[in-house]
Amino acid sequence: MLQLRRAQDRGLADHGWLKSFHTFSFADYHDPAHMGFGNLRVINEDRIAPGTGFGTHGHRDMEIVSVVLAGELSHQDSLGHRTVIRPGEIQRMTAGTGVRHSEFNHAPGEETHFLQIWLLPAARGLTPGYDQRAVDPQAVRGRLHCVASPQGAGDALQLNADASLYLGTLDGEATATLPLAAGRRAWVQVLRGQLRAQGHTLAAGDGLALWDEPLLSLSHGMQAEVLVFDLAA
Template identity: 60%
Template sequence: MITLRKSSDRGFADHGWLKSYHSFSFADYHDPRHMGFGNLRVINEDRIAPGTGFGTHGHRDMEIVSYVLEGALAHKDSMGNGTTIQPGDVQRMSAGRGVMHSEFNHAPNDTTHFLQIWILPDRQGVTPGYEQKHFDDATKRGVLRLVASADGREGSVSLHADASIYAGLFDGDESAALALSPSRKTYLHVARGSVEANGRPLSAGDAALLVDEPKLEVRNGRGAEVIVFDLAP
């Protein structure tokens, strides 16, 4: 079964310095029909205005993944990490038993556009951790490239969660297929452009939720960038 969730059906918050679309219930946006999918809890599509950002704040017991689409995101945390996340980077922060961090767009003129992703961990109270890796466009062109997984296989970022994340870029006749397990759930988010997922047309911000499907086929992309989640039920 495939269920489509259109971009326009997401929650939206405009804080002036931050414009954010919420795929699942978050902050002041609450929809009991959309509290998450499997162990995927949050996908926020955020745009941070120049010279602004999230001040220092805390998290616990969550795997937080940042995926930058445009601009740059400066990260600082209580573990001593201070990095800049740019397009192609995948950052994972394990909040575990507690971590403080901030995220800022230092650019004077450019907006930072990124996906903030939360996945429920497979256990609570882990030691907070951080990992960041770069996956250039060539490695994602016309394929679903594994970028995060529970065991860090294939050079992916490691997660304390029963989940895998794939990223792909698709144009024209480029296509890719992913075999799916009937015991799991799959979520495809279109970060930009347009594409077909198992024959269903999707545009930027749209998602496809797959349950009991034998495979996922991605094709007919037009400037498409997709993120695919293989999830615990």
């Protein structure tokens, strides 16, 4: 089974300094038909104006993943981390029993464009934690490469959630597939460009939900970058 979620149908919050597209219900945007997908709760595509950002605020019992597409995102948290996330990097924060953090765009004259993703954790009350990794461009070229998983094998971040995340870049005749075990579901989120997934053409910002499908097939990429979630039912 398939369900398309077109970019133009997402919720939009325009705060001037922040423009945020919500794939699922978030904050003041509420759509009973789009409350999440499996244990995937939030995909927000954010653009932060230079010199602005999210002041210190708190989270609990959530796995939070950030993927920067352009610009840079400065992160500071109550665990003592002070980092900058740039394109080609992925960050995971385990909120667990509670963490406070801020996220700012300190780059002059350049917008920060990034995805913030929330996943329901495998258990409540986890010890808060943080990790950040660079993604090898060669590893994702023409295929889906695991960048986060419960096992954290290889160069993947370890997630405290029943989910695996895959990044891929496709162009021209390149194709990529991902087998889906029985009872699993998948979400495809196009970050840039255009491609075909299960025969449907998807452009930047589009999403596709899959369930009861044994195999995800991606093809016909046009400078496409895609993020795929293998999720618990």
